[in-house]
Amino acid sequence: MTTLRKQNESNLVHAFRQLLKDQCYGSQGQLALALSEQGFDNMSQAKISRLLSKLGAVKTRNANNEMIYILPDELAVPKSKNSIESVVLSVKHNGMQIILKTGIGGAPLISRMLDSMGESAGILGTLAGDDTIFIAPAEVERIEEICHSIRELLGVKSSQ
Numbered sequence: 001m002t003t004l005r006k007q008n009e010s011n012l013v014h015a016f017r018q019l020l021k022d023q024c025y026g027s028q029g030q031l032a033l034a035l036s037e038q039g040f041d042n043m044s045q046a047k048i049s050r051l052l053s054k055l056g057a058v059k060t061r062n063a064n065n066e067m068i069y070i071l072p073d074e075l076a077v078p079k080s081k082n083s084i085e086s087v088v089l090s091v092k093h094n095g096m097q098i099i100l101k102t103g104i105g106g107a108p109l110i111s112r113m114l115d116s117m118g119e120s121a122g123i124l125g126t127l128a129g130d131d132t133i134f135i136a137p138a139e140v141e142r143i144e145e146i147c148h149s150i151r152e153l154l155g156v157k158s159s160q
Contacts, residue, residue, distance in 0.1 A: 020057055025068060026067050056071070087109075091156050092147075093143050093147050100132070101132055107133045110128070114150065
């Protein structure tokens with residue numbers, strides 16, 4: 001019976017992952033209904049919540065500006081397997097501030113790292129969105145040098 005229970009749980013987790021990959025479920029109720037339609041009975045809000053937590057699912061906006069659940073693998077956030085340069089898309093400036101673009105969800109992590117470097121690296125402060133970081137240089141006169149240092153630190157090619 002234990003083997004059957006593990007198989008059922010494995011099937012449930014697999015089905016749940018597939019639903020999240022569809023990227024169209026914005027509530028736990030919608031997920032419970034979709035699972036029940038696949039033959040998984042008694043899917044309470046608590047069970048859905050535990051599954052979301054177990055898989056590390058997060059809520060984010062999709063292309064239609066709807067809040068949906070997705071798996072963390074769907075975000076371009078660096079992990080030990082991915083290098084930071086795979087997340088940072090560009091580092092540019094307009095003479096006053098530096099703009100760093102990342103993959104979705106990458107900005108807060110990179111911003112925190114840059115903030116920790118502080119003024120010694122020429123960074124007065126940062127402001128991060130989901131995929132964009134505004135960097136205030138400590139000295140505007142050194143903005144090109146600061147940009148170069150950031151690119152070098154993050155492994156971003158100069159042409160970006």
